[in-house]
Structures are given as structure tokens and as C-alpha cells.
Amino acid sequence: MSRQITTTDTTLDVRDLRMSYGTTEVLKGATFSARKGEVIALLGPNGAGKSTTIEILEGFRMRSGGEVEVLGTDPARGDETWRSRLGVVLQSWRDHGKWRVRELLAHLGEYYAPYREPRDVDELIAAVGLTEHGHKRAGQLSGGQRRRLDVAIGIVGRPELLFLDEPTVGFDPQARRDFHDLVHRLADDENTGVLLTTHDLDEAEKLADRILILAGGRVVADGSADELSRQVASESEIKWTRDGQRFVHAAADATAFVRGLFAQYGDEIADLEVRRATLEDTYMEMVRRFESGQDEITELPFQEALR
């Protein structure tokens, strides 16, 4: 019997999601959920089905099977009121080329007016760093500027839940940092939930409360960057120098090991480094396990996180 969703705190509830294109099964039973205001990064190799998943959740694509609720509604049956509560930034969105930035945002904002007050256009343009380009036509913007406009379009209606499909592709480092600040502000100040896809693991780690890794059509990992790294690498790597010689040691309890090291050698210890698995190490290991056929979920230590 399927679980009854009653908590209003759950914004996304995806169970056994399946999707086939013709005879190709892309999603084979993906399961995950999200709570109000959570920022979730969906990671996975090219072709894993991230965009497909997001498009199903947005109601743009019909799923082949499984149960999905987004803000308490099945996206396949979402109406305009439901849609007005979502913000969407697709992977490639090249419409509206002739519209000027300011006019386009004001125009799109009007769609939300029956439901709630749209964001002030000037504030919105400033928030995405397009103040100097507000008079330009969308088609005249650079790739990164166009992407900033996409983000502005996604948040003009003050969404409760924002879907961002590779939002920072083409962003320069400053734009990327501004975007990260914007997502933090949306989550912290407005309790906006975010589901974003990215191939930038540093970005995922900076932004996400929780990381999902999609591989082989299933969610093979679900947890914070720290939790995932502990599941993959139970030991930390400790490096130090003594008497001009470099040492490396792996220990499950790095703090206890370092304490012992100092108790024994004190001031002789120099250049100490303690390194736990990075998200990149973790991601590569989890995808490797999947690709090497050790993807039987029941055998993996992160199984508990999936319950």
C-alpha cells in the first residue's frame, strides 16, 4: 500500500518514478522527497535523466510510471494556480528574443498578479545583475546575461518552489557568486525551496542542504555533502612533516590520531593537513560503484539514507 502524504511541509514527493523514451528506460524507479525551503542539488552523469526528472516535476513532461506530488499536486494534473507557485529555469530557453529585458519581466510578472504580487522589476533586474542591460532586447544579451534573465524569469512570481536546470552554465565567476548569494537569500529570507541540477560539484556543495545523485535511473545517494563523504570514505587522510620527512596516514578518527601525534612528537610536527573525501571524490566513487555493477542498493552503506 502506498504511503499517504499528509504533511504540508513536504514540497516534493517522488516515488518509484519511471520514464521511458520509446524502448529506452531512462528513469527506473527514482525515489526522493523535499521539505519546504530545502535547497537540493540533483547530480548525475550526462544522460542520467536529471532534466527529464525536472521536466516531469514541472508538469512539462508526462511520466511513464510512479507517483509524484509537487506542492501536494500531481504535476500531470496541475492547474494554473498550482503552476503559479512554481518557478522554472529550463536548460535552454531561447524564446522572447525581441522583448526588452525590463518589459519582458514586467509582462511575465502580470501573469502572477491574480495570485500574488510579483517582484518589483527594478529590484529583480538588480538582483540578477542586469541593471545596465534592462533596456536591451533579450536577443542582444551575451550567453551569461541571457542566463541571468532566465533566472529572473524563474523568480519573478515569488515561487514557493524553484526548479533550476543547470542555471549557471556560462556564468563568469562573479555572476556565479552573485547567483549563489541570490539562492541563499531566496532560501533564507523567503523560504523558497530549490531543486537544481549542476555539474559543478563545488556549486552543489556551496548551495545545497541535500545532494541527490541520479545514476542508472535511480537515486543512488541522498544526503548532505558531509554525510555522503562519510558513507564513501570512512577514513580521513592525514599528512605531516617531521625531521624534514613527509608522512601520510589514513585514520577513521582523525582527531584522536592527531592528538596522539602531538602527544608523541609535539613541536616536531609541521605542515599538518587533514583531508576528508571531497564531494568530487564522493561523487566519482558513487558513480564508479554504480558503473562497476556494485549498484545493488541493498549492498551499499548509504541505503539507510534512502529510507
Ligand SMILES: Nc1ncnc2c1ncn2[C@@H]1O[C@H](COP(=O)(O)OP(=O)(O)OP(=O)(O)O)[C@@H](O)[C@H]1O
Ligand atoms: N525527448 C526525448 N526523446 C528521446 N530521448 C530523450 C528525450 N529527452 C531526453 N532523452 C534521453 O534521455 C536520457 C536522459 O536525458 P536527460 O536530458 O534527462 O539527462 P540529463 O541527466 O539531464 O543529462 P545532461 O547532464 O547531459 O544534461 C538521455 O539518454 C537522452 O538522450
